Amino acid sequence: MSAASLPTGARALMSLGAMTATVAHELRNLLGGVELYATLVAEQCAADPALAPLTGRLLGGVRRLHAVAANLLAVGRPSRPALERAPLDLARLVDELADSAALALPGTGIRLVRRPGPAKAVVLGDAERLRQALLNVVLNAVQAMPQGGVLTIATRARDGVVEVSIRDTGVGMDRATLRRAFEPFFTTRPRGTGLGLAVVREVAAAHGARVHITSRPGRGTTVRLRLPLAEGSPA
Ligand SMILES: Nc1ncnc2c1ncn2[C@@H]1O[C@H](COP(=O)(O)OP(=O)(O)OP(=O)(O)O)[C@@H](O)[C@H]1O
Numbered sequence: 001m002s003a004a005s006l007p008t009g010a011r012a013l014m015s016l017g018a019m020t021a022t023v024a025h026e027l028r029n030l031l032g033g034v035e036l037y038a039t040l041v042a043e044q045c046a047a048d049p050a051l052a053p054l055t056g057r058l059l060g061g062v063r064r065l066h067a068v069a070a071n072l073l074a075v076g077r078p079s080r081p082a083l084e085r086a087p088l089d090l091a092r093l094v095d096e097l098a099d100s101a102a103l104a105l106p107g108t109g110i111r112l113v114r115r116p117g118p119a120k121a122v123v124l125g126d127a128e129r130l131r132q133a134l135l136n137v138v139l140n141a142v143q144a145m146p147q148g149g150v151l152t153i154a155t156r157a158r159d160g161v162v163e164v165s166i167r168d169t170g171v172g173m174d175r176a177t178l179r180r181a182f183e184p185f186f187t188t189r190p191r192g193t194g195l196g197l198a199v200v201r202e203v204a205a206a207h208g209a210r211v212h213i214t215s216r217p218g219r220g221t222t223v224r225l226r227l228p229l230a231e232g233s234p235a
């Protein structure tokens with residue numbers, strides 16, 4: 001069916017989607033540059049106890065905005081670009097993610113625990129999309145701990161599968177929330193868009209990966225992402 005033969009309401013929705021995608025694309029590109037500079041400033045200030053919390057907050061805010069723009073782009077684009085799958089080291093990608101999370105944590109009361117597993121875990125994947133998905137999970141974990149807590153980022157490989165787990169000691173989810181958590185636009189946060197986990201699910205599905213969430217209200221949440229290791233990768 002061509003766009004012209006669609007009912008008016010459907011056409012309006014399509015152009016709304018296209019407009020959202022265009023705006024999100026511009027924002028994402030601009031914020032990518034801002035995030036880079038904010039990261040550089042945060043690195044410079046990491047050892048300064050007065051400045052680190054301020055630059056950490058700046059970086060955290062920019063990163064959240066960047067993620068929202070990227071998520072809007074991922075769902076708003078009328079036609080999804082194909083995944084670019086290439087061999088990539090997931091252990092390193094997770095390591096880099098943890099490095100950048102560490103920079104944004106000063107002043108939040110959140111302690112980062114890293115449990116790196118294999119030195120290398122090669123998967124066939126789209127690095128940018130996987131980074132986006134994992135960042136969404138880390139942001140959720142941070143947002144679930146407004147009073148601080150422990151963020152644990154772990155990787156392990158076994159039986160041809162690599163598992164990345166991201167655990168927080170935050171507010172947790174009740175059953176009803178957990179059931180709907182992956183729905184696009186489902187959110188319980190006043191400033192949430194409800195796209196983070198929808199994108200995680202989509203990226204996981206495109207990689208033949210599984211996402212599993214366990215959560216207890218008041219205790220915290222663990223999100224596990226399991227991907228098949230590429231042929232020849234250790235474990
Ligand atoms: N780690 C977590 N702890 C507690 N609740 C969570 C966690 N992760 C997700 N949720 C719940 O699932 C909902 C959906 O999460 P999702 O990431 O899709 O959207 P969001 O975080 O609300 O908004 P966005 O990610 O688009 O900024 C959240 O609003 C929250 O209720």
Ligand SMILES: [Mg+2]
Nearest residue numbers: 136140196197
């Ligand atoms: Mg989110």
